[in-house]
Amino acid sequence: MISSIARYYDDRHRRQAQGQAKAKAEGRYKGRPEDADRNGAIARMLATKQSWSTIQAATGCSRATIAKIAKRAA
Known part of the structure; x- marks a missing residue:
């Protein structure tokens, strides 16, 4: 069964x-469509060398999202 x-x-x-x-x-x-505003903010924060934990707290996104955007920017 x-x-x-x-x-x-x-x-x-x-x-x-x-x-x-x-x-x-x-x-x-x-x-699902990408959140361009949030991802742009994450890219700007990465450009100013903010820590991933700070970015995560400010945007409420996951570390995987930050990693994806960091990889895209590199």
């Missing part, structure tokens, strides 16, 4: 991933 439920969920996840891949290929699935 449990194995059949697990197969159902595996199949559902696989089919969802297929649908997303198809939509991306057709240009219909773009994901």
